[in-house]
Amino acid sequence: QKEVEQDPGPLSVPEGAIVSLNCTYSNSAFQYFMWYRQYSRKGPELLMYTYSSGNKEDGRFTAQVDKSSKYISLFIRDSQPSDSATYLCAMTRYGNKLVFGAGTILRVKS
Amino acid sequence: DTAVSQTPKYLVTQMGNDKSIKCEQNLGHDTMYWYKQDSKKFLKIMFSYNNKELIINETVPNRFSPKSPDKAHLNLHINSLELGDSAVYFCASSLRDRNTEAFFGQGTRLTVV
Numbered sequence: 001q002k003e004v005e006q007d008p009g010p011l012s013v014p015e016g017a018i019v020s021l022n023c024t025y026s027n028s029a030f031q032y033f034m035w036y037r038q039y040s041r042k043g044p045e046l047l048m049y050t051y052s053s054g055n056k057e058d059g060r061f062t063a064q065v066d067k068s069s070k071y072i073s074l075f076i077r078d079s080q081p082s083d084s085a086t087y088l089c090a091m092t093r094y095g096n097k098l099v100f101g102a103g104t105i106l107r108v109k110s
Numbered sequence: 111d112t113a114v115s116q117t118p119k120y121l122v123t124q125m126g127n128d129k130s131i132k133c134e135q136n137l138g139h140d141t142m143y144w145y146k147q148d149s150k151k152f153l154k155i156m157f158s159y160n161n162k163e164l165i166i167n168e169t170v171p172n173r174f175s176p177k178s179p180d181k182a183h184l185n186l187h188i189n190s191l192e193l194g195d196s197a198v199y200f201c202a203s204s205l206r207d208r209n210t211e212a213f214f215g216q217g218t219r220l221t222v223v
Contacts, residue, residue, distance in 0.1 A: 043214035
């Protein structure tokens with residue numbers, strides 16, 4: 001079993017939909033949780049990171065962490081075709097390496 | 111302007127050859143990384159350097175040798191290339207105590223034929 005599990009998709013939604021992307025993990029020592037966006041043939045770029053449990057909002061993006069369930073989510077409101085990309089979750093504990101999920105391919109259709 | 115730059119962007123080479131990938135960052139970070147992303151998009155760390163010192167060395171064949179001449183540069187040399195080495199290799203950098211905010215290069219797509 002991988003430390004971080006993420007459904008590879010693809011997830012196809014119409015423009016304007018609310019998108020929910022999720023990861024589960026097995027290591028309860030993880031404290032920091034990140035979401036990266038990766039466009040085709042580009043490097044990952046950091047969207048958001050959250051420390052411990054709770055929610056964090058940034059524009060159309062909301063990250064949620066539920067440490068009791070070992071489950072993290074990224075919500076995208078009013079999705080746009082420009083949001084079409086692969087979304088990678090990543091997590092770590094202080095000073096340690098990042099562990100990535102396999103990424104979910106998102107396609108937003110206009 | 112480029113924060114983390116890698117060269118070359120594409121690399122096609124024959125089995126058994128030796129090749130190098132170069133990485134430079136101008137963000138003032140003290141930690142640099144090499145990641146490998148396989149065909150299924152799974153991104154896995156290979157090495158991490160902090161101020162030219164190796165701090166993470168995952169289970170990687172010793173045909174892969176990183177070199178950090180200074181904290182702004184981290185190169186990756188690969189000997190005796192094999193078909194299974196075909197992947198996208200990403201360089202990244204961060205501050206050591208802010209590894210949650212890593213910046214990635216655009217990747218080097220290595221194809222071994």
